[in-house]
Amino acid sequence: MPAPACKDDWKELVNEIAAAEMRTWVASQTDHGGRLAEYRRINGAHGLAEYLSHNGLRIHHRRNIAAVRTQATSYIAAHAQHRQGPLFGAAAEYRHRYCTRNSCAGRCLLDDTCHVMLRCPAHAADRQAMVVAVDDALGRAAARLGVNHSVRSLRDAASDNERLRLLLGSPPYRHLCNGSEEYGEVLRASADFISAVHRTRWLGR
Numbered sequence: 001m002p003a004p005a006c007k008d009d010w011k012e013l014v015n016e017i018a019a020a021e022m023r024t025w026v027a028s029q030t031d032h033g034g035r036l037a038e039y040r041r042i043n044g045a046h047g048l049a050e051y052l053s054h055n056g057l058r059i060h061h062r063r064n065i066a067a068v069r070t071q072a073t074s075y076i077a078a079h080a081q082h083r084q085g086p087l088f089g090a091a092a093e094y095r096h097r098y099c100t101r102n103s104c105a106g107r108c109l110l111d112d113t114c115h116v117m118l119r120c121p122a123h124a125a126d127r128q129a130m131v132v133a134v135d136d137a138l139g140r141a142a143a144r145l146g147v148n149h150s151v152r153s154l155r156d157a158a159s160d161n162e163r164l165r166l167l168l169g170s171p172p173y174r175h176l177c178n179g180s181e182e183y184g185e186v187l188r189a190s191a192d193f194i195s196a197v198h199r200t201r202w203l204g205r
């Protein structure tokens with residue numbers, strides 16, 4: 001044991017103990033159940049999400065998409081308003097976490113991922129730029145794969161859920177997207193849109 005007066009030696013020892021305890025805890029979680037084990041099982045069953053494995057993305061693209069996927073976007077009311085905060089004020093139940101932007105204010109529109117990515121008029125111009133880029137990329141991918149392919153634009157997707165999966169890196173159309181250059185363009189356009197939403201909502205308020 002270090003001498004009681006030597007703080008640095010004690011810190012080093014405590015850090016080593018903490019690291020060892022953390023390793024033991026992680027091993028116990030992954031071996032005997034818990035969230036880490038479940039995450040590892042899901043990951044093993046389905047592989048990495050496309051936005052993590054695709055070669056055409058840079059770190060900030062992945063980070064932007066991850067922020068929405070993990071519901072860590074503090075500028076979206078449905079995610080942020082579980083507690084009082086500077087952007088949305090008082091905490092509210094999930095079903096009352098409404099969009100407060102411009103024409104949405106007072107209309108009781110749930111400010112969730114679908115509203116932000118696909119609907120909110122506060123981001124119409126940025127969304128339009130995203131949709132143009134996404135449709136262009138999907139159109140070229142579909143043309144490359146054959147004229148009969150049904151999804152040539154975001155509008156062609158069967159549901160909003162499929163549109164969100166397409167934009168957030170878990171595409172429902174594996175044959176269209178799997179590692180393709182065009183899908184890299186889709187994800188970059190989506191990541192850039194999310195960045196614009198952040199600027200509008202948080203930095204530009």
Ligand SMILES: [Zn+2]
Pocket residue numbers: 099100101104109115119120121122
């Ligand atoms: Zn809105």
